Amino acid sequence: MSGTLRIGSGWALAAAFLVTSFSTYAERLSDIRNTKHNFSATVVPILPEGAQRNAAASSESQICAFCHTPHGATKAPKAPLWNRSLSAATYTPYTSGSLDAVDLDQPRAKSKLCLSCHDGTLALGQVNVLNRVENTKVDFTGPGIGPGDTIPEGHGALSGFTRRLGVDLTNDHPISFTFDSAQALRDGELYDPTAVPQVGERIRGERPNPTLPLEENRVECITCHDPHIRDTSGDNVKFLRVNRFQKGDPVDKKFDKDNDIICLACHDKAGWVGSAHANLSVATYQYEDAAAELREFPKGIQVWQAACLNCHDPHTVQGSRRLLREGTDGPVSVAANGARFKQGGESAIEEVCYACHSADGNTLRNQAMRPGFGVPDVKTDFTTMARHMPITSDDQQPASSREWGREVHNIGAGSGNRPNPTEGKDFVEDPQNLAARHVECTDCHNPHRVIRNRQFNDDTTVPATEGTHNHTEAQILAAGHSHHTNLASGVLRGISGVDPRVEGGGGGWASTEFGSNPVSFMVKRGDPGVGGSTDVSAGYVTREYQVCFKCHSNYAYGDNPPMLGDVKGATPPGTNALFQYTNQAMEYQSPSDHKGEGTSPTASGAFGDATSVGVSCRYIDDRTKQELDGLVDAAGNCVDYARNNHRAWHPVIDDTGRTTVQRNISSPNVWRTPFNMAVGVQTMYCTDCHGSDTDVNDGAVPRGGEQGNVWGPHGSDNDFLLKGPWDDQTGTLQPDGLCFRCHDYNYYGKQYPAGVSTGVTLESGFKRDSSIRTGGSCAGGAVANVNLHTGHAMQGVVQNFRCTYCHVAIPHGWKNKNFLANLNDVGPEAGLPKGTQLRTPNPQRVYEGPYYNGATLKVVNFQRSGEWTPASCGSAGPPGNGKRGVEWMNGSGGETCSNIP
Secondary structure (H helix, E strand, O other): OOOOOOOHHHHHHHHHHHHHHHOOOOOEEEOHHHOOOOOOOOOOOOOHHHOOOOOEEOOOOOOHHHOEOOOOOOOOOOOOOEOOOOOOOOOEOOOOOOOOOOOOOOOOHHHHHHHHHHOOOOOOOEEEEEOOEEEEEOOEEOOOOOHHHOOOOOOOOOOOOOOOOOOEOOOEOOOOEEOOHHHHHHHOOEOOOOOOOOEEEOOOOOOOOOOEEEEOOEEOHHHHEOOOEEEOOOOOOOOEOOOOOOOOOOEOOEOOOOOOOHHHHOEOOOOOOOOOOOOOOOOOOEEOHHHHHHHOOOOOOEHHHHHHHHOEOOEOOOOOOOOEOOOEOOOEEEOOOOOEEEOOOOEOHHHHHHOOOOOOOOOEOOOOOOOOOOOOOOHHHHHHOOEEOOOOHHHOOOOOOOOOOOOOOOEOEOHHHOEOOOOHHHOOEOHHHHOOOOOOHHHHOOOOOOOOOOOOOOOOOOOOOOOOOOOOHHHHHHOOOOOOOOEOOHHHOOOOEEEOOOHHHOOOEOOOOOOOOEOOOEEEOOOOOOOOOOOOOOOOOOEHHHHHOOOOOHHHHOOOOOEOOOOOOOOOOOHHHOOEOOOHHHHOOOOHHHOOOOOOOOOOOOOOOOOOOOOEEEEEOOOOOOEEEEEEOOOOOEEOOOOOOOOEEOOOOOOOOOOHHHHOOOOOOOEOOOOOOOOOOOOOOHHHOEOOOOOHHHOOOOOOOOOOOOOOOOEEOOHHHEOOOOOOOOEOOOOOOHHHHOEOHHHHOOOOOOOOOHHHOOOOOOOEOOOOOOOOOOOOHHHHHOOHHHHHHOOOOOOOOEHHHOEOOOOOEEOOHHHEOOOOOEOHHHOOOOOEOOOOOOOOOEEEOOOEEEEOOOEOOOOOOOOEOHHHEEOOOOOOOOOEHHHHHOOHHHOOOOOOO
């Protein structure tokens, strides 16, 4: 990995020398003679690295006359004896959903002087007066000179490597807008020009003048550029008044003209200091020579030195938004040196990231070395796998006003497309826009704030090898934790999110019942800084799920989740009996009074809970033989599915409280590391299950381990962007199934020979009550007393034992404990009244999306973990066969859970 400080002492010394030599500050000289603005035919400028002019006069020897004249100058306000006419063109100004400027319109003042050449509408040699002759045109020559001797097109007028800007300025830094205290306040990440010395209005007689001058309190071309200057070092500084590149570590809230890139004179980006793109110990990757030459960067420049210019270009490719470098889907051209660049096109934000975050970007040295290269490759997941997030314009859902192929992502845009104050800096997008299903890299990552640390608030001066969460046991213990957590990782630092749990200090759900959507969300935004609180109620993102819920909840789509097939590249409709997506914020609700084991005191959604309506009755519990209160279901059966039952959830939002003691098991090792650490207390991430396919032996860790395949739900060869296969066949004959990345296959799905001893398996909460041996058994004999998963899977018991026989197809959260399907109690989740029994069509399975994907299980009486009996399962009565226990399991009466297809 060339260009990093981590590869050996030789590389460290070489890199240190490069930083030292590159960091030498060079003064600006007012020396137009040795710049490209010298068009003289006889006075040839000396340009950096021996460069040649692309345009020069054929015969005229003067230098200043192409812009200035002592007599006959253009009559325009503050025009400095201008010797050219001003263009009469009408310009299309820059705009964006997060732009807070209130008076952005046509270019004004000195910016129009610059555009008299740079818009390409007037000949370079067209002047008012030359040698006492009015309206003279001097002939020009040079490689690529434009039609009528206009400014050359460089690599093409639509590319980002031209200074023929045209009249469409939407891809150019905004100009002629007021930059004052009010503007800084609206934006939230701009310096107040009245409070800092580096930018402001020049006042006659006052010294020193601001480094970056405003004109009538407006940003103009001359705010950043002085057309007469060059750098004493000989670098191509593009006429910039201060550094084109970063020279050393930036300092928060303080601009240093000797050290900082010019962008930081105005833009005070929260989180930029120490971020992965600015950190001198992280962003050490060097540019390929061809890529650097194309961008007119110094050879060997590192990412931290290019700083803002890695991703932005103030005069970028036509069609790009937010000044993003190469941020379009336009055709690719190849320069003479082999460097690639775009020619126009429509906005495609992901293309900016792909320049470095890919194996084929040809931007950084050794970028194709995978695994092992430190910059994550996300492009492979998005572009080569069977399923991917809808990131390209062509993937994204059409709205009524547009066709496939138009990017809709727009941060900071509120109702009516008006900016909400400061939301752009936090990458907040109007939820009204989220109904048009799409994703961009900046939905999940704030590139100004991401850090290469395991946790979002870690010390950026001590970077980790990756910015993903602490996952292995060693990482967890090294971070001072006793268990796996759900704390946001460094790559999620400073992005926006939402949380239904903390609105107004309490829960955002109207009810604990499964199916109850959140009624409110707290929008999380802002930069936490180093050491910021990890509390879930903090105003910024502290958990990964908060980022996911922006799109995967009713915050984005109200009460009408999108349909499968609404976007391209995603899972096809009908997969796992699913046609419409579900609400993850509803499913993952983790009520505190449903933690642990036993009967939950509030509604779960199961028939018989606190919200159920029916006639009271009495029934006999199969285990205790006690007579208990129940309710009469629609078929006249006396049932109670609330006793010993509670909601289930994977601990993404909150822990379950179901420890090994609560589960009545002696060992946590039925789970694989790290989920065998502090069972019931640990939490997890959405990306423990969602992401590119992993080796089942590595659990959730991407292939290649550290600096191997990328974490995150970018793409996968499995449906639903899962890390392993998950369908109605996952189980005994699918040992690489998704579940077995966390649940040990040896104790959940492995098929042991009949008659094997109980010593082959560990205890599971799904085991028979050790005090009851009546009712017979068809599940592995004595093994059933230890673990009914391996008991059912044993040879000669259930052929091809599969997870969705008993568990629901979307195991985010559920109305029954342990995600148990119960065909005695199918309800609103399938469009039916609570307590509806479905008869299992022997020997078929029930497919009733979204939750029943080949289900067979019927529970009559729920039991605490470790206290199940054969009679706990079976038909509650009509319309089922009314059989229970082994008699029901063996198929008597036309229903069965044996020999299932």
